[in-house]
Amino acid sequence: MDEVERRIHRSCTRFLSGHQPAPPHETLRALAERPESGEADQYGVGGPVAILEQRVARLLEKPAAIFFAKGMAAQLAVLKLRETEAMNPRVVIHPLSHMDCDEGGMLERVGGLQPIRLGQQRHFSRAQLHSLAERPAAVVLELPLRRAGYLLPDWDELLALAQWCRETGVPLHLDGARLWEAATHYGRAPAEIAALADSVYVSFYKGLGGIGGAAVAASAETVTALGPWRNRLGANLYAAYPMALSALDGLDRNLPRMGEFAARCAELCSRLQRIDNILLNPASPQGNACQILFRAEPADVTAAHLALAHARGVWLFNRIGPSALTDWTMAELVIGTASDHWRMDEGETWIRELNAKLRR
Structure with a gap:
């Protein structure tokens, strides 16, 4: 604006x-009254951040979750980890995805990754994945695809994409910035969608209405390995408890x-x-x-x-x-x-x- x-x-x-917008002083006053507000985290350890990570892991039925102050840092951390594991910089993304349209070329310019762009106005298909000439280190699926009209693949199409990733051993990462909203369309719990993927990113300030922040849910080994990447990408604040408190409030009120x-x-x-x-x-x-x-x-x-x-x-x-x-x-x-x-x-x-x- x-x-x-x-x-x-x-x-x-x-x-x-x-x-509905609210003045910052009203928002902060309400967060101060939450029962988790008695202790601060320190660099993401303890306090409301720990409570939030545990709650997200339970909601998505993943072994662990890790908080990030910035969503795209969270997703870049996942993709850099997959690149390191596979010794392969290629990642499949949709050309209308947030990470390709709105982050100033972060994948290439900051991450040194090589995006393989699949799809046009709809989600890419299993057949398109099968036709890839080179094996990727990861497949990224944005649910829903905002720039295509908040579009979701049919459930069977989603299952087919996840199956291709399992059969080929390529990790599937869900850009679930609006996973909470997508679950309603499918008539399924968020955990049932998350079960299809190796890692899931969720946002706290979109549908949940928080003041910022995100998390990645995955295996305990993956979450542990993401910690150093969170530091490298500057997404681990000295104290993140205001964002964590607002995320917990959004899970209570808006989910x-x-x-x-x-x-x-x-x-x-x-x-x-x-x-x-x-x-x-x-x-x-x-x-x-x-x-x-x-x-x-x-x-x-x-x-x-x-x-x-x-x-x-x-x-x-x-x-x-x-x-x-x-x-x-x-x-x-x-x-x-x-x-x-x-x-x-x-x-x-x-x-x-x-x-x-x-x-x-």
Whole structure:
């Protein structure tokens, strides 16, 4: 956001997407009241960090978990470990994945890895893995694939990908930044999805609404080996207890609501399907999020969005940008606790108003 956008955002009182914002002093006051707040960690040892690691390991039914202050450092640590184990820098990723689109070439420029990019607008398949000319050190699967519309592979497709990795002995790593949300779509516990992979990364500030941080769950040997990589990548803070406390709070407050958020997303999208010059990607959301496509240029959608926010005190989308379709612009709809403060007819009306501004 630029300064004008930040000013308009601060003036809004209701939000279509994401979690309801709260002032930092309110957030910190609430975290100080949690029962785990009596002890601080030191460089990730003890205190709320240890409690969080144990809880994540139990939730995902993995032997151990390790906290990281930064998610991409966590995932780069996993991939560097796999490179070292296999003496092979090649890793399979999707070209629309977060680690390829949003981290400034970290895999190559910082990690010295050689990404093998598979897939286009959908997840890559077992057949594409089978056709690889060179064996990779790891396969990375982002669940869901955000830039493809928070898209998930069918369960059978996911099983087939995991089976290929088991049969070939190539470690499967899940980029599960939104694993908690994906579990709702599959109708399965997060642990059942995690069981398919050798390592699983989870985020604490997206669906869970924490202030930051991430974890990797895996075997005890893998988690032990990730410790030095956490230090090398600068992701082990002197004290991380505020992030750990907020993650525990998110697990208590928001994890049980993932199904509710997904149902609200589906209900709103069913209303939007009746509006001309709007498309949904995917046509039916596979969780609490999807893309809404408007028939206009990104600059026009952004201007209309800001005008509506200024006039109505309602902020609709946190990300607006080009789509894969010519002449259409994508806006991300992500349902969270902010939806506690509006009705379905209001959400529909706001999007209709935005769409009408684009037709003038």
